[in-house]
Amino acid sequence: MAPSLASTPTASVETKVDRRVAQSPGDAEDTEAMAAMAHRRRRLPGIPQFLSAAAQRQWQLEHMAGAFRVFAREGYAEGISGHISVRDPEHEDRFWINPLGVHFGLMKASDMICVNLAGEVVGGNMEGSINAAGFQIHSSVHKARRDVHAICHTHSVHGRAYSAFAKPLEMINQDVCYFYKAHAVREKIAESLGDGKACILMNHGLLTVGQTVDEAAFLFCLMERSCKVQMLADSTGHKKHFVSDAEAAYNFRMASTPSALYTEFQPHYQLEEALANPPFKQ
Template identity: 75%
Template sequence: MAPIPTPETTAQPILKSNETKDVDVMAAMAHNGKALPGIPTFNSFIEKRQWQLEHMAGAFRVFARDGFAEGISGHISVRDPEFQDRFWINPLAVHFGMVKASDMICVNLDGEVVGGNTAGSINAAGFQIHSSIHRSRSDVHAICHTHSVHGRAWSAFARPLEMINQDVCYFYKAHSVYSDYGGIANEASEGQRIAQSLGDGKAVILMNHGLLTVGQTVDEAAFLFCLMERSCKVQLLAERTGLEKRIVSDEEAAYNYKMASTPETLFVEFQPHYQYEEYLSKGDFKK
């Protein structure tokens, strides 16, 4: 019988942040390289579209449970997998905790309803923001924006988040501040300015308004939004103490960003939240 391997013979080498060796990021997420499943692939646009809408509805349920709903404000959009000039967005005045996949409305970049729940209407300001970003960023497939409490509070300072812990490093040099608040974004120009402020980043803090995150999947954008909201809360708590903060070094922040802020890892990060909501609601949001 072969001897049972000891920890000394099976242990993986520990990669330090100052090493330049390339790493399989997905494999590095789990012990001994047994990575979790990543972003799935599909055989048809129909299958991928339905999957996107289900995960979009699931993200809304997570947002509802986290207290991000505020009247008729807030929206998530997902680019259609087949028609790149169309995106799906939530209906106006339906609570995040009640949204289902079948409620979503498909519009083109000119604002015409072209599919989905054609009986519903969408948030006018939401359309201006989302359409502007989808126009300017072909790599962005999902956008999340709500008026979350701590995001609004931190936005009043018009300051970027500081790298004061490991998790906020997911936004290292990848988020900006839009400090030219122009009121409710009912005009196309306001949406365009927000898109310009986002640039090629993952997120933007909208002064006096809230937070906005983007991703290659709705799961990525949704996880980033939840993380950014909590990061704003952590920053506000740290500021309140008045004590000197220790900032993560640029070297370590860059390493954390490289390891943990890829589209694949951020997709995986959101799955426990999605699966928990699926468990609690018995998959009701998928209908």
């Protein structure tokens, strides 16, 4: 049955996608970015749309669990720290979050817990508990940003190391331009995030957001690697060449749209689907 807001989901259901509107319409820049990704081929499908909230909810939870499997493979698990949340597609004041004490590599769709912005458990895995600090972080961002549907935060190694410098990432390569003028460094997360995509939490780690969990998860992986690349470049002592503002702005416009970032994550998700043991679509 599909995940209910009143019961624990017990099995995966076939995702009902309306193929007539499978491509998320987005804005002109999103459309342009998606068209540019595949040379002389049909445009990539992008974010699917659904015939029901129940189908979308199940799809979101499966992709949420898949994102945790990716994070486990990347080595982001650290004790009981780290969380991903996804806003419920039917109830704007509710979001799904992972249970406390379950390893990222074992996470399943049915493990997720639905809470409202007041902190009350209202659906999903009614037997689980959630990280109190995690609830404060995710609820504050969901309240402040109605456009944000997914949030990722873990205690990844390079993110934690770079956060000690309390400075934004430098535009030293094409990939980090996905964060051009779209990330902040602060302690007050929701305020600092503004309308951006990411935040470096001082002496803490990284946080990313997106319109899908796929977007937020891809950005988190990219930001973690960008922190590593920056520290590697800094460690050489050589003079760095920076991407120009014009080039960085172009890369950001063409590659950092919701549909493009969703698409970027799909190879990672597909690998987890193929290797999943135990399965996560349960």
